[in-house]
Amino acid sequence: MSVGIVLISHSHELVEGLRKILHQIQPEVEIAIAGGTEENEIGTSAIKIKQAIEKADSESGVAVLFDLGSALLNAQLAVELLETNTKVAFCDAPLVEGAYTAVIEAGIGSSLEEVVKAAESVKEVPKLL
Amino acid sequence: MSVGIVLISHSHELVEGLRKILHQIQPEVEIAIAGGTEENEIGTSAIKIKQAIEKADSESGVAVLFDLGSALLNAQLAVELLETNTKVAFCDAPLVEGAYTAVIEAGIGSSLEEVVKAAESVKEVPKLL
Amino acid sequence: MNQQNMKDWLILANERIQEQKDYLSELDRAIGDGDHGVNMARGFQEVSNKLATQEFTDIGAMLQQVAMTLIGKVGGASGPLYGTAFLKASTALKGKGECTNIDLANALNEALKGIKLRGKAEIGEKTMVDVWEPVVSKWLDNPEAGMDELIEFTHECMVETKAMEAKKGRAAYLGKRSIGTFDPGAVSSELLFSSLFTVLKGAAS
Amino acid sequence: MNQQNMKDWLILANERIQEQKDYLSELDRAIGDGDHGVNMARGFQEVSNKLATQEFTDIGAMLQQVAMTLIGKVGGASGPLYGTAFLKASTALKGKGECTNIDLANALNEALKGIKLRGKAEIGEKTMVDVWEPVVSKWLDNPEAGMDELIEFTHECMVETKAMEAKKGRAAYLGKRSIGTFDPGAVSSELLFSSLFTVLKGAAS
Numbered sequence: 001m002s003v004g005i006v007l008i009s010h011s012h013e014l015v016e017g018l019r020k021i022l023h024q025i026q027p028e029v030e031i032a033i034a035g036g037t038e039e040n041e042i043g044t045s046a047i048k049i050k051q052a053i054e055k056a057d058s059e060s061g062v063a064v065l066f067d068l069g070s071a072l073l074n075a076q077l078a079v080e081l082l083e084t085n086t087k088v089a090f091c092d093a094p095l096v097e098g099a100y101t102a103v104i105e106a107g108i109g110s111s112l113e114e115v116v117k118a119a120e121s122v123k124e125v126p127k128l129l
Numbered sequence: 130m131s132v133g134i135v136l137i138s139h140s141h142e143l144v145e146g147l148r149k150i151l152h153q154i155q156p157e158v159e160i161a162i163a164g165g166t167e168e169n170e171i172g173t174s175a176i177k178i179k180q181a182i183e184k185a186d187s188e189s190g191v192a193v194l195f196d197l198g199s200a201l202l203n204a205q206l207a208v209e210l211l212e213t214n215t216k217v218a219f220c221d222a223p224l225v226e227g228a229y230t231a232v233i234e235a236g237i238g239s240s241l242e243e244v245v246k247a248a249e250s251v252k253e254v255p256k257l258l
Numbered sequence: 259m260n261q262q263n264m265k266d267w268l269i270l271a272n273e274r275i276q277e278q279k280d281y282l283s284e285l286d287r288a289i290g291d292g293d294h295g296v297n298m299a300r301g302f303q304e305v306s307n308k309l310a311t312q313e314f315t316d317i318g319a320m321l322q323q324v325a326m327t328l329i330g331k332v333g334g335a336s337g338p339l340y341g342t343a344f345l346k347a348s349t350a351l352k353g354k355g356e357c358t359n360i361d362l363a364n365a366l367n368e369a370l371k372g373i374k375l376r377g378k379a380e381i382g383e384k385t386m387v388d389v390w391e392p393v394v395s396k397w398l399d400n401p402e403a404g405m406d407e408l409i410e411f412t413h414e415c416m417v418e419t420k421a422m423e424a425k426k427g428r429a430a431y432l433g434k435r436s437i438g439t440f441d442p443g444a445v446s447s448e449l450l451f452s453s454l455f456t457v458l459k460g461a462a463s
Numbered sequence: 464m465n466q467q468n469m470k471d472w473l474i475l476a477n478e479r480i481q482e483q484k485d486y487l488s489e490l491d492r493a494i495g496d497g498d499h500g501v502n503m504a505r506g507f508q509e510v511s512n513k514l515a516t517q518e519f520t521d522i523g524a525m526l527q528q529v530a531m532t533l534i535g536k537v538g539g540a541s542g543p544l545y546g547t548a549f550l551k552a553s554t555a556l557k558g559k560g561e562c563t564n565i566d567l568a569n570a571l572n573e574a575l576k577g578i579k580l581r582g583k584a585e586i587g588e589k590t591m592v593d594v595w596e597p598v599v600s601k602w603l604d605n606p607e608a609g610m611d612e613l614i615e616f617t618h619e620c621m622v623e624t625k626a627m628e629a630k631k632g633r634a635a636y637l638g639k640r641s642i643g644t645f646d647p648g649a650v651s652s653e654l655l656f657s658s659l660f661t662v663l664k665g666a667a668s
């Protein structure tokens with residue numbers, strides 16, 4: 001099974017939209033989202049993130065991408081709250097651009113390490129031609 | 130007037146959510162979005178982008194952030210279609226993280242060049258602590 | 259080529275695109291995001307509708323309407339690329355009620371320049387440029403070339419994209435894995451050019 | 464401190480947070496995203512509701528419920544930080560029906576370690592740590608310190624964050640421009656500690 005992807009944002013809509021873009025490119029990769037607080041207000045929720053990780057969980061592990069620093073705090077807490085021993089890796093990568101590359105990489109059956117590396121490498125790719 | 134910000138994405142929801150996050154941080158900066166095709170399907174539209182640039186237009190100029198390469202093609206076309214001589218600058222920056230920094234920078238009255246530089250500098254900031 | 263021929267071209271192109279819609283998307287699914295057929299079908303259907311209902315002062319004006327429609331409707335990278343192409347062609351043919359094949363080849367050469375300026379792609383990067391550039395060059399070099407020969411040549415150019423590695427557009431993310439499929443934009447460009455040559459063949463006979 | 468004292472503490476803390484909700488958000492508006500008051504008010508109201516309706520076997524279990532509620536409800540960076548703090552404190556007080564001030568100071572020291580581990584902030588970086596670390600240290604060093612003295616000291620620690628430049632959290636994006644405002648999390652931490660010391664003072668008398 002391919003690596004699962006978890007997308008975390010302070011906005012539910014943001015990751016909902018991002019998931020739709022990614023699903024169009026690669027419908028076979030499991031993408032779970034955790035956007036906004038429990039009430040879908042601006043913020044993040046460790047509980048939602050934990051559920052998203054559980055949802056995206058696969059034997060190959062889960063690559064996590066997030067928008068802003070405070071999401072990371074909740075994401076790290078979420079991992080501590082996990083009851084399973086899922087392999088979880090955080091990507092030091094921009095949320096949208098990193099997720100795009102991560103999903104393509106996961107889609108070809110790469111390992112968690114390769115998916116994270118692919119996501120992180122986008123920082124070096126110029127966006128302007 | 131502060132620099133305006135235009136956010137372009139293949140998904141309408143994505144930039145709608147992003148705008149809400151940014152508005153919470155800095156309600157005074159003009160943020161215009163152009164997400165999805167004219168039918169709000171996945172894609173981008175030069176017409177929508179043109180309208181967003183016109184909306185965010187200020188004497189201080191407009192900083193444009195986008196998600197993926199094909200959005201850039203439409204954005205550059207949009208600039209060519211503009212009838213005004215708005216100062217428009219594209220940011221070689223991740224959409225979400227760059228927009229966050231751009232909005233803060235615009236909010237303190239920085240110039241277009243400074244806003245673009247701030248947005249582009251986020252690539253060097255590690256996201257993991 | 260007069261206004262009617264131009265209309266015939268674009269209407270035929272739309273029919274072929276509608277027929278090949280699923281095929282174009284399937285190709286794009288392999289090396290892109292799977293929407294090229296949907297994008298092109300949406301854009302050219304609207305072009306066809308506009309041509310059926312509107313009158314134009316000249317072929318330049320007609321092509322400008324085509325450009326704006328594609329820009330507004332296509333959605334993907336191919337939208338601003340084909341849009342820019344038709345915009346440049348319309349400028350080249352501005353005010354003309356009809357044009358010679360040489361005028362048209364020149365206008366398409368302007369269109370090609372527009373595509374290259376917009377997308378920064380060069381030949382060999384597995385994009386629509388791999389059809390546009392050789393086909394337009396060949397026609398410019400030899401304006402008397404037979405239409406069947408041009409159709410044949412266009413097809414060969416498209417086929418050559420299969421062995422290429424994508425360097426531009428979404429497919430570039432795949433690196434070497436992009437090798438082995440026709441480029442979707444090269445295929446849709448073939449449909450455009452072969453429709454054009456088919457119509458010109460009919461117009462000449 | 465028994466279960467009732469602990470409940471009184473958290474209920475008093477919630478009241479103060481509700482009172483200061485707009486002030487906390489205003490501070491956060493200056494150097495963050497303006498939601499700290501809303502975040503804290505939402506989280507602590509829910510804590511207060513849970514405490515009003517639920518029974519707990521011991522103070523550790525009560526604090527665990529507080530932690531999970533804050534984790535679920537706060538939303539901002541302060542959620543996982545305070546959540547982790549109460550989680551660590553709850554572990555330290557697990558199974559205890561009541562505790563001494565020294566037990567509590569030790570539990571809060573564990574909580575502080577949790578905050579620092581979670582947020583990677585050190586003292587002087589303009590965060591809640593600038594209240595937590597000196598206050599807990601002072602109490603641990605001198606468990607017999609008077610409650611009024613501790614309240615006074617807590618306030619001073621909070622005030623010192625005004626001159627600091629933020630190095631962690633959202634305010635860090637502002638660099639030097641973050642100087643000149645109290646840190647919102649330091650203010651909410653003051654509310655928590657001063658509520659605690661107020662309740663302990665009442666419990667002792």
Ligand SMILES: Nc1ncnc2c1ncn2[C@@H]1O[C@H](COP(=O)(O)OP(=O)(O)O)[C@@H](O)[C@H]1O
Nearest residue numbers: 199294334335336377379385386426427442443
């Ligand atoms: N930079 C570029 N220059 C030239 N052609 C390009 C470029 N980027 C993409 N294309 C063409 O566009 C086609 C894809 O179009 P489409 O699927 O409609 O857009 P998208 O990739 O945005 O989904 C590709 O097959 C290629 O021929």
Ligand SMILES: Nc1ncnc2c1ncn2[C@@H]1O[C@H](COP(=O)(O)OP(=O)(O)O)[C@@H](O)[C@H]1O
Nearest residue numbers: 070499539540541582584590591631632647648
């Ligand atoms: N890394 C960190 N370590 C310690 N405290 C932090 C950290 N990041 C933020 N804080 C605290 O959290 C407060 C902001 O909380 P809040 O506004 O609720 O979250 P957010 O910044 O996500 O909106 C800050 O004032 C600061 O005291």
Ligand SMILES: [Mg+2]
Nearest residue numbers: 290291293294
């Ligand atoms: Mg496509």
Ligand SMILES: [Mg+2]
Nearest residue numbers: 291293334335
């Ligand atoms: Mg597309």
Ligand SMILES: [Mg+2]
Nearest residue numbers: 495496498499
């Ligand atoms: Mg805040």
Ligand SMILES: [Mg+2]
Nearest residue numbers: 496498539540
């Ligand atoms: Mg917040």
